[in-house]
Amino acid sequence: MEQVSAPATPGRRILAIALPSLAIDRIRRRERSRSAAPDDRPLGVVSNVRGLLRLTAVDARAVAAGCQAGAALGEARGICPELRVEPADEHGDASALDAIADWCDRYTPLVGLDGPAGLALDVTGCAHFFGGEKALADDLVTRLAAQGFCARVAVAGTMGTARALAWFTPGGVAALGEEAARVGELPIGALRIPDDARLGLTRAGLRTVAAVAARGRTELAARFGASLVTRLDETLGTIDPPISPRRPAPSRMVERRFAEPLAQTEAALAVLRALGLSLGRRLELSGEGIRRAEAAFFRTDGGVARIAIGLGAPTRDPDLLLRLFRERIDALADPLDPGFGFDMIRLSAPEAEPLLPEERDFRADEREIAARDLDELVDRLSAREGRGRVLRAFARDAHRPEAEAELSSAQGSRAVVWAPLRPEGEPPRRPLRLFARPEAVDVLAEVPDGPPIRFVWRRAVHRVARAEGPERVALEWWRVDEAPLTRDYFRVEDEAGARFWLFRDGLFVREVRHPRWYLHGLFA
Structure with a gap:
């Protein structure tokens, strides 16, 4: 889908970075970090293009020896026998470009990727911190060169203009009013159009951006498509494609x-x-x-x-x-x-x-002090272990016992007040801890609707001495998309004194013919 560009914004300044030898620079940089005596032979990067190995990038020594990007590997070796090659690594190049983009945050937080070997920085209102746009561009190029990357930098009012100047000129700062003239002298490759459109323009005798711009927009769109007109307007700075920052700008x-x-x-x-x-x-x-x-x-x-x-x-x-x-x-x-x-x-x-000022009593009670200490402890644990690993249980509006609580980050939350399930002094109606999943048991009951008199759990037979229940639990009426069975929970105690929490899954006859039984938790 064609991206919609906005009209150029007055006063906006974009710095474009072109890294034409990113792959070569990445390899040389890696070799220097691993060896005190790197290999200085001519270097090329090779990849499989339609079943044929071709050079996709070459260094200055290889160019001096007669090699060029796009040549077949066999032909290049015939010209330069000492040529050594490295396989293309798109992932490695992308990682290197990401690292450079992270480093460029020192100039502006609005840094976006621009193709596989380019970056775009919105430096509007930032240049004066570095002594002006030219000083900023020179500083960036110098620092990247010290890191081992060869870069060309151009500053203009729109992203399309800055990109074209960075890739097809030595770079520099384009002052307002001279951008169109400087871009007009560039070859039609600066328009970033497909090969067939570029070939058609060349055959028509249109070899520069200015020559293409002199033709009517309707004529160009009818012959080469609307995308050519869009690329032309972006390059001339008539419209300005947006920059998508890699990281949101902090407030x-x-x-x-x-x-x-x-x-x-x-x-x-x-x-x-x-x-x-x-x-x-x-x-x-x-x-x-x-x-x-x-x-x-x-x-x-x-x-x-x-x-x-x-x-x-x-x-x-x-x-x-x-x-x-x-x-x-x-x-x-x-x-x-x-x-x-x-x-x-x-x-x-x-x-x-x-964060508004709050009044605090000098005689703060123990609860306030404990709450502040707990909040600080949670912050420290979250900083050390990670926010997603310090959790607190929160109540949910659900009937099923396993769904009544959920774990969420403890940071920024306050203590949860749980509604009591039993009057004070009564024994617990439910276990404090439930199984992650209810475990199936084999049950023998006197009547289908009654409590169990014996059950087998994990191959052990338990004879029931006492039983309480049922506590009937059904699904919420508003969850019409699900149709689970009604549960009848029983608290049972075996002859050895161990207490269990079991439930029958489904109402006899009304929901299922033969309900199954499960053990959901143990009372301490």
């Missing part, structure tokens, strides 16, 4: 950059506390508190470590945040490694909620 965030990288984890945590204090002050102005926090540690070698925590109640306490982050870091399978140092640390609040 609040603070960060700190360092002239010299931090090589100690404790120093990084001290900075994190200071950021928590700064973020808390900002949230205080809006009357909000943090419900979910994320710390991002950007390393100089391009690695990014992200650590997220959740809280049961909104807070602005930096010491509490630091304690929870420490719990989370201590529980990591891979410890937080500064490597060559962190050059930026960011603290963001993806989730914030209103």
